[in-house]
Amino acid sequence: MDCHQDNSSQGEVLPQPNEFQKLLQSLPIRKSLLNTNLYLYDGSWIGESCLESLIDFQQNFQAQDTDIILVTTPKSGTTWLKALVFTITQRFQYKISDENHPLVTTNPHGLVPFFESYRSIAAGMPRLFATHISYTMLPESIKTSKCKIIYLCRNPRDTFVSMWYFGHQIMSKLDPSSQFPSPEECLEQFCEGVIHYGPFWEQILQYWKLSNEMPEKVLFLKYEELKGDIIAQCKKMADFMNCSFSSEEENDGVIKDIAKFCSFEHLSNLEVNNQTEERSVPRLDNGMFFRKGEIGDWKNLITTSMAEKLDQFVEQKLQGSGLKLN
Numbered sequence: 001m002d003c004h005q006d007n008s009s010q011g012e013v014l015p016q017p018n019e020f021q022k023l024l025q026s027l028p029i030r031k032s033l034l035n036t037n038l039y040l041y042d043g044s045w046i047g048e049s050c051l052e053s054l055i056d057f058q059q060n061f062q063a064q065d066t067d068i069i070l071v072t073t074p075k076s077g078t079t080w081l082k083a084l085v086f087t088i089t090q091r092f093q094y095k096i097s098d099e100n101h102p103l104v105t106t107n108p109h110g111l112v113p114f115f116e117s118y119r120s121i122a123a124g125m126p127r128l129f130a131t132h133i134s135y136t137m138l139p140e141s142i143k144t145s146k147c148k149i150i151y152l153c154r155n156p157r158d159t160f161v162s163m164w165y166f167g168h169q170i171m172s173k174l175d176p177s178s179q180f181p182s183p184e185e186c187l188e189q190f191c192e193g194v195i196h197y198g199p200f201w202e203q204i205l206q207y208w209k210l211s212n213e214m215p216e217k218v219l220f221l222k223y224e225e226l227k228g229d230i231i232a233q234c235k236k237m238a239d240f241m242n243c244s245f246s247s248e249e250e251n252d253g254v255i256k257d258i259a260k261f262c263s264f265e266h267l268s269n270l271e272v273n274n275q276t277e278e279r280s281v282p283r284l285d286n287g288m289f290f291r292k293g294e295i296g297d298w299k300n301l302i303t304t305s306m307a308e309k310l311d312q313f314v315e316q317k318l319q320g321s322g323l324k325l326n
């Protein structure tokens, strides 16, 4: 039934759709793996619950030159990046030896908000924000100001597997009676690009190209590189954010301490990261953001032939870009 219709037989006039509802009606729609609505907006698949605040953000957010924006593919290590960037940029204000350091009492997502909730945060310095959206979708003021973007992605095999487990957990909270799709079904939809903020390869390629064209604006990182040499990557991030570590700090082991403080082992064992928070619907346990934190866990969920198919698919999408994700 058309919801704007005047149902005159019953004498009722249904409410007219507002601008947002009209927009929704005009967008291509698909079901997400969680069986919720995804809308194709500005070239990306966006969940209905995020879309309205995203549009508000696009229209109203004013970037400042000192802002740092963390952009990530979902399940690529966003929580880790938030913790690292917060600790690095705020290290003069909050010593990690302090037992009340914000990361000890607050989950990283509470310290570096996603843009969807940008209105609710008190600004620190520099202001830190996070998002999963493509460069195309970012507000103009982010593109034209001197604010900086750190982009993080991850090997698609592990990203996919992390996403599958995350989705599985959310589904069991949302609707315990329904079954989350199998890895095979999910992989198909993953490669079709019909996942939250997908298609993932288009977004990765956008930020990859920008990081080459404007290295002072966009820093491109990979989860595997963080795992491989966290000290070098912390230095790279600090240099990029204009808050380089001094040689004195380096000699005093400050970078090593920050890396340890933000490690999976430390963060996942903190009490705060094992609690449930009224963040959104469904309620998310902070612990859901810390599963294994390993490279290569895909082996425990998908077959080698599924992984090879995914590799071939991704290789084809990245062809000619010079970017390798495996």
Ligand code: A3P
Pocket: 072, 073, 074, 075, 076, 077, 078, 079, 080, 158, 161, 162, 163, 165, 262, 263, 264, 265, 267, 289, 290, 291, 292, 293, 294, 297
């Ligand atoms: P796994 O599911 O493979 O364990 P996001 O933060 O983007 O949602 O990504 C979540 C993934 O990052 C999960 O991967 C999670 O375990 C991992 N992760 C979270 N904190 C981490 C940390 N401090 N170090 C390394 N990996 C971390």
